[in-house]
Amino acid sequence: MLERLEQVEQRFEELNQLLCDPNIVSDPQKLRTYSKEQSDLDETVQVYRQYKDVAQQLQDAKSLLGEKLDAEMREMVKMEIDELSEQAEKLQEKLKILLLPKDPNDDKNVIVEIRGAAGGDEAALFAGALYRMYTRYAELHGYKTEIMEANYTELGGFKEVIFSVMGKGAYSRLKYESGAHRVQRIPSTESGGRIHTSTATVAVLPEAEEVEVEINENDVRIDLFCSSGPGGQSVNTTQSAVRLTHIPTGIVVSCQDEKSQIKNKEKAMRVLRARLYDKYQQEAQAEYDQVRKSAVGTGDRSERIRTYNYPQSRVTDHRIGLTLHKLEMVLNGELDEIIDALILHDQTERMKAHA
Numbered sequence: 010m011l012e013r014l015e016q017v018e019q020r021f022e023e024l025n026q027l028l029c030d031p032n033i034v035s036d037p038q039k040l041r042t043y044s045k046e047q048s049d050l051d052e053t054v055q056v057y058r059q060y061k062d063v064a065q066q067l068q069d070a071k072s073l074l075g076e077k078l079d080a081e082m083r084e085m086v087k088m089e090i091d092e093l094s095e096q097a098e099k100l101q102e103k104l105k106i107l108l109l110p111k112d113p114n115d116d117k118n119v120i121v122e123i124r125g126a127a128g129g130d131e132a133a134l135f136a137g138a139l140y141r142m143y144t145r146y147a148e149l150h151g152y153k154t155e156i157m158e159a160n161y162t163e164l165g166g167f168k169e170v171i172f173s174v175m176g177k178g179a180y181s182r183l184k185y186e187s188g189a190h191r192v193q194r195i196p197s198t199e200s201g202g203r204i205h206t207s208t209a210t211v212a213v214l215p216e217a218e219e220v221e222v223e224i225n226e227n228d229v230r231i232d233l234f235c236s237s238g239p240g241g242q243s244v245n246t247t248q249s250a251v252r253l254t255h256i257p258t259g260i261v262v263s264c265q266d267e268k269s270q271i272k273n274k275e276k277a278m279r280v281l282r283a284r285l286y287d288k289y290q291q292e293a294q295a296e297y298d299q300v301r302k303s304a305v306g307t308g309d310r311s312e313r314i315r316t317y318n319y320p321q322s323r324v325t326d327h328r329i330g331l332t333l334h335k336l337e338m339v340l341n342g343e344l345d346e347i348i349d350a351l352i353l354h355d356q357t358e359r360m361k362a363h364a
Contacts, residue, residue: 010101013108014057021047021054053107060100067093106356114215115181120157120283121213124169126189128207133166135192135317136209138340140170143183145342152176157276158264171280173216180215185351187213188314195320204320208313216279217286224282230254233270253277260284315347329354 024047033039070090078086123139125132147154153175160168174183191208233248250265251273262284264277316325322336324347331350333339339347 010104010108014053014104017050017108018054018057021050024050049111053104056100056103056107060097060104063093063096063100067097105360109356109359112181112184114184116177117180117215117217118173118175119180119183119213120171120173120216120280121183121186121211122169122171123167124210125162125167126208126210128192128205130162130164130166131192131194131196131205132207132209133162133168134164135166135190135207136168136170137166138192139190139209139211140167140172142340142342142344143174143186144172146344147174147176147179147342149342150176150182152179156266157280158262158266173279180213182348183213184215185348185355186211186314188312191313191316193316193318193320214283214287217282222282222286222289224255224278224285228256229281230256231274234265249273251277253281255281255285258285258288260288326351 024043027033027043028040028047033043067090070086070093073086074083074090121143123136123143125134125136128135144154155173155175157171157173159170162168189208189210191206193204193206195203196205230253232252232254234250234252235248249268249270250263251270252261252263253274254261260281262277262281264273264280266276267273314326314328316323316327317336317340318325319336322334323332324334324336324339325332326347329350331347333346335343335346
């Protein structure tokens with residue numbers, strides 16, 4: 010491990026030199042590439058340097074024990090050795106995690122797709138609650154959100170809502186949310202007080218850059234139509250809504266959220282690009298997908314991953330057996346306790362795989 014860390018530090022210093030080279034500074038592509046690589050290595054290098062400093066202090070403290078010391082001084086040195094040993098161990102564990110292969114999508118923005126599934130109107134209302142939960146989470150973390158497409162119901166829920174979350178590391182935090190979410194609660198329309206179970210599905214896709222997914226215009230059929238609102242009533246009479254069909258894959262994306270046809274097309278293209286990027290990744294990384302299925306990340310999206318139980322104010326993540334009696338807080342966007350536990354579990358499993 011230490012040999013790898015030395016190589017990382019050497020590469021970091023090389024990048025420092027390269028980023029001072031006038032030829033690199035004048036080349037936007039190389040400047041962007043090297044700057045990102047340096048940024049990716051920065052935390053590992055800083056923690057490694059901290060570890061080396063602690064290891065040196067530990068070595069110096071241990072050498073002191075070989076000298077003639079009075080009882081009080083010897084006890085102080087032993088206490089310092091214990092503290093430094095604990096620090097060194099914690100830094101070693103952190104370095105092991107930092108050396109794990111990084112998901113190349115972690116820093117990307119995301120496209121989140123939420124759909125009401127089993128449960129009719131109640132599922133659509135639950136989809137609305139999930140949308141609010143994620144937008145509140147984004148707000149708490151300083152991320153920006155933007156609705157790409159929404160299919161509302163008359164009761165105020167969503168048959169489907171697609172939105173983007175923009176901010177550094179958005180995918181690294183939200184990628185664990187893909188899957189089927191289940192709710193257990195008494196609907197307002199239920200006179201007998203019976204608990205109903207409904208589900209909604211969530212898909213979290215890394216947003217792809219244009220350079221990552223090239224879309225041939227001849228492969229996309231564009232249909233224009235008038236947008237409509239809940240219950241099917243017309244919102245406007247101009248053909249501002251856009252439907253894109255990617256002919257080679259059959260992927261269809263609609264967008265009618267904006268009044269401008271151009272803006273709707275731009276949003277629809279962003280969603281299409283994200284879906285294609287996700288599809289190509291799934292196909293190209295079959296072996297990696299086998300590993301993912303054993304982890305908690307982005308496996309089968311039909312798998313039930315979490316239950317929200319209203320009568321008991323309980324949230325259970327079934328992948329790691331975590332139960333919290335903090336339903337209101339979670340639905341208000343306070344997801345960090347769950348997401349941190351999922352990240353820790355994922356890192357632990359990957360460390361076992363790389364041991």
